[in-house]
Amino acid sequence: MIDTGNTAWVLISAALVFIMTPGLAFFYGGMVRSKNVLTTIMQSFFVLALISVEFIVVGYTMAFGPDVNGFIGSLDKLGLAGVGLQVLEGSTIPELAFVAFQCMFAALTPALITGAFAERMKFAAFTVFILLWAVFIYNPMAHWVWGGGFLAELGALDFAGGLVIHILSGVSGLTICLLLGKRHGYQHTAMLPHNLPMTVLGATLLWFGWFGFNAGSALGANALAANAFITSQAAAAAAAVSWVLVEWKHNGKPTILGAVSGSIAGLVAITPAAGFVAPMPAVIIGLIGGVVCYFAVAVLKEKLGYDDSLDAFGVHGIGGTWGAIATGLWATTEVNPDGANGLFYGDTHLFTAQLISIVVAYALAIAGSFVLYQLVHAFMETRADEAEELTGLDIIEHGERGYTRGVLTSSPLLGSFETSSEMLANTVMQMNMEKG
Structure with missing residues (x-):
């Protein structure tokens, strides 16, 4: 029987997850240079539309259709055939509500990848690659973990997408950024965020939407949703604090970019665990997550x-x-009787299953992204050339500018636009290089 309260919560959660993709567009958009702001926003916004269509047509049946040998869902629900107002098996919500909720997950995940190769990938190649990635990488992984596939049978737990969403997108992004190569001038020219208030707005929308992301994964207005809600807040807050403190110690100044990056790192870290752990472990997960992600960004990448x-x-x-x-x-x-006990609660099986699943996620992301990129690259130009990068992809790819000449200073030599802070930073860096 359909429970109207649970259905309402899942639909509201789907709407919350929807707002995360435009939030991500602002989060990423504020961090790029002004000449690439529209390109960056467009990538997330267009993915939201493109993958929504893909998921309705083929993605849902591949991820959640009847299992085929533990590897993929059958095509029985192609185009949502047979999916109607009936109750989703094992729940009290209509299956269409579950489709709506999962559709927002499918749309957000490939948008996350774009942050790894921002400011240098051609839009046409990006579009083809992302569509192929959603079909051949995201959908199978979602089935393996959430749709009754072999990782679910192994006993792996992923409440809202640590494996399916964050590892898959982050590792795929790294693979593509290595294949594309560095931006021209990287490590020699300052590439500062052009609009940090925009980034803060985006991070706020992400944090807000994440309550639907994690608590909505309980698929009901129940105690498990309440647990996921508070563990999400605990981890996000703890990671923001730990990131800022470590950054303050390491670089001498606490930054707003560090604070919002820390909050996102905490939300990422708690996502697979939100419905399986208690609030105090969530605080620890967030604290460690903030530190680990800071060093990955500030030390490992360098x-x-x-x-x-x-x-x-x-x-x-x-x-x-x-x-x-x-x-x-x-x-x-x-916390969750349908879950399992971890290593600190006396059981080793779950911990082993998690490690195996991580290896599988990395292997799929690396191998799958490599193959798909090479396929696209064989037929299309994937990388903007140096002149196009200097001009900015907003004009080159979309024929638009994010800002008018009245608010930005321009470089007549390059035909591109930079904020005064970017110009100052570039000048200072050049002077330092000449002194060195």
Whole structure:
């Protein structure tokens, strides 16, 4: 029987998850240079539309259709055939409400990837790659973990997407950024965020939407949803604090970019565990997540020299990995009887299953992204050239500018626009390089 309260909560949660993708667009958009702000926002916004269509047509049946040998859902529900107002098996909501909720997850996940290769990928190639990625990487992984596939049979737990969403997107993003190569001038020219208030707004929308993301995964207005809600808040807040404190110690100044990045890192880390752990472990997960992700962004990336533009791997890949491990440590059936006990509650099976699942997620993300990129690259130009990067992809790819000449200073030599802070930073860096 359909429960109207549970149905209402799942639909509201779907709407909350929907707002996360435009929130991500602002979060990423504020961090790029002004000449690429519209391109960056467009990538997230267009993905929201493109993957919604894909999910309704083929994604849902691949992820949640009847299981085929533990690897993929059958095509019985192609185009949502047979999916109507009937109750979803094992729940008290109509299946269409579940479709709506999962559709928002499917749309957000590939948008996360864009932060790794911001400011340098051609839009046409990006569109083709993202569509293929959703079909051949996201859908199978969602089935393996959530649709009754082999990782679910193994006993892996992923309450709202640490494996399926964050590891998959973060590691795929890193793979593509390595294949595309660094932005021209990277590590020699300052590439500062052009609009931090926009980034803060985006992070706020993400944090707000994340309550639907995690608490909505309980699929009902119940005690489990309440637990996921408070563990999400606890981890996000703790990670924001730990990131800022470590950054303050490491760099000498606490920054608003660090605060919002820390909150997102905490939310990523708690996502797989939100419905399986108690509030105090969530605080610990967040504290550690903030520190681990900070060092991935501020130290590891610098030492290895890869150009993960907006730290998709450092926050989502690393944060998701830590969250999946943490689930294997602190999960308890006292919180969720349908889950399992982790290592700290006397059981080793879940921890082992989590480690195996992490390896599987990394392997799929790396191998799958590599193959799909090479396929697209064989038929299309994937990378903007140096002149196009200098001009900015807003004009080159979309024929639009995010800002007028009245609020920005322009470089007549390059035909691009920079904020005065960017110009000052570039000048200072050039002077320092000349002195060196």
